[in-house]
Amino acid sequence: MIKPRTPPGVMELLPPDQIAFQRMLDKIRRNFERFGFLPVETPVMELSEVLLTKSGGETERQVYFVQSTGALEKAAQGGEAIPELALRFDLTVPLARYVAEHEHDLAFPFRRYQMQRVYRGERAQRGRFREFYQCDIDVIGKDALSVRFDAEMPAVIHAVFSELAIGKFTIQLNNRKLMRGFFEAQGVTDGELQARVLREVDKLDKRGPDYVRETLTGDGFGLSVEAVDSILEFVEVRSTSHADALARLDALGDGNDSLRAGVSELREVLELIRAMGVPESDVALNFSIARGLDYYTGTVYETTLDDYPQIGSICSGGRYDDLASQYSKSKLPGVGISIGLTRLFWQLREAGLVDTAASTVQVLVTQMEADSLPHCLAVANELRQAGLNTEVVMEASKLARQFRYADRAGIRFVVVLGGDEIAKGTATVKDLRRADQFEVASADLGRVLAAALAQSEVQA
């Protein structure tokens, strides 16, 4: 007998949690589609040679490699060369490969969403997963992509997290050009040094300002105290309203080309976000956001839950200059965001914010006597045709036990078809959510229950 167990670092859910997780996936997908993004799925395995062109040492150390026994044996016998395979570690490299491979079959700007699992051989620890869902959208241009697309991302983030209803959130914006311009004005002109300074600034939340101040004025960086003070003041900027955000941009002054470009982009993005109906209280400038320094080149995004700052960013992304330089001569600029849903779900559950009350099953048709099953099945058939998810108790048992089952499983309606009801052509319905009971003609049952469910959805 083998002990049944999953490998470490994966999240496997019991049905109530799986239903809650699936509902989150559905809501995210619905909103991605509502903004005109098209679905893409890619294989979990990519050719290693194709997947690992850009990645450095640390990423490659986390990659899972894949090989079939049969293929290994065959190669040992001198058969065909085996393409070495690896599991995708994000959805960005597969997107780059996809767009470059299918470039001539796609319409640009290409708007795609992708919601699949990715794999990283991370150290196993609580809340860290080796297999996790990413839910990504990107818009990819050919040769150029207007900054106007950068304004769509916060609108999608707003729609998604409003519908997920996990509390008040703030979409935080910054711009890498603005950052670069500002740092140049502080005398940090060298690109490599800028990147290192930004990396230190990125530690502000974790290590505190004293640590960062000491590091940046120390031997490795040698910045002046004035420059560091100015930088630390800069990265503390958070806007509190649309007008405040514009004022914060004004306050940066005329600066250099890069600063001006960043300010102008952020200004346009802020105006269009507003035109898309995103409430200004949900959007803020945050000049400390750096993110993927080697990758992002313009707008960058993070999203935090106001009441759960310790969860960190629940949706991040940004603008990049060229998606697929390793695969294509075409210049493919883009902008995108990503939700790490497995980690988010785990954190929400830890915080008690996951609602697992309701089953996908909406109606349980109980059974009083064995010979009533054909009638129960016929009624269930009508309920399903009315669009209700319906389970039938296939073997008669005590009615109390059937009710207990429905209650525990989170099934809202229990239909009782006893001898009386069958004779009269009715059904008795118990609404477990409202602790309510009523009798209804069998012919009306589907319509009545569907209407009751639709009404609850509207109220919710």
Next chain:
Amino acid sequence: MIKPRTPPGVMELLPPDQIAFQRMLDKIRRNFERFGFLPVETPVMELSEVLLTKSGGETERQVYFVQSTGALEKAAQGGEAIPELALRFDLTVPLARYVAEHEHDLAFPFRRYQMQRVYRGERAQRGRFREFYQCDIDVIGKDALSVRFDAEMPAVIHAVFSELAIGKFTIQLNNRKLMRGFFEAQGVTDGELQARVLREVDKLDKRGPDYVRETLTGDGFGLSVEAVDSILEFVEVRSTSHADALARLDALGDGNDSLRAGVSELREVLELIRAMGVPESDVALNFSIARGLDYYTGTVYETTLDDYPQIGSICSGGRYDDLASQYSKSKLPGVGISIGLTRLFWQLREAGLVDTAASTVQVLVTQMEADSLPHCLAVANELRQAGLNTEVVMEASKLARQFRYADRAGIRFVVVLGGDEIAKGTATVKDLRRADQFEVASADLGRVLAAALAQSEVQA
């Protein structure tokens, strides 16, 4: 520059096909849920020791093994032992592991659906995939599971394939007990010999009756000509109606215990399938269906498209005695079916039966002049709130070009907001499907288009 390409043996789709594929997945899922099945997802990787307890040589040769570089290096340095990982090759073994692992947290009969990709290192050839979706449902009992549940499977198959609308199909039924009883009556009493005979009978379609007759009367089997004739007559049985099916069962006579048990089960299953509203023209007995000889013990199912018999079974399954004997002392009998959707989709596409006409995007809001974008975005926002999947042209270009884009992309409604319309507070809508054009007040736009789409869905 690396050539962007996928590994051999995977199916990657362009958005129009991906949309069609996703719609099939959605319909399958909706019907699984309608019958009260609960969602389960398992990790793609399982511990090899856990995954490969039961499988024989051929399965193991097709398994993909997984290892991370970091873990390998660590082990070489004498670190913690690495659990060897493998990719799932079906959804049945993970289900067995899941049910055994979570036995005390599940309610039985446990009804689960699972729709995920599985991996097999098969020889690469046209229409054979190394990564493919399986869409499975199973009902698992504890200690016992009534044969009544066997009747639910054809009802689900009927609901799924009616909604997929890929042509007339027939759900074919047989019963392993009936088969065993019949073979025993022909003097084929030894279990091992029965399995071998059944394996030869399974070749009927491919090799023809003469080949099978010759083999079974030959040295390896030594059956009498009469027994073989009787077997070949038996496996030709196909019922043409409910009454005919019952008559075919009557015609088998009283026989032995096993035959009687099989006949009685099929009789009950046929009656309940009827009570569930499945048309009798969609169901047939087929005494040639054997399937998974080591695994199935009662009812077995296959489903074929009447007009495309060459596609073979598009949904198969059956009843088994014990799901998880390798993981649990509990007896867990069950019944289930599986749809191999990747292969089915590929075959339907080859046969020209996949409809890729319509995009997930329902409305394109065009842009006449750059400064009208905020107005366009506000209109799009209202359309989305009315539930319409809406894309906005973010950069003004020639209107004809924007129309061409919508047409090629399969977007049905194009909204034009020119200076005139904006001044009047209206929008001009072109319905590309009906080649129809109308002007509507902006405030009514969402309601009007949502109603038009809802009406088309009802008609479809």
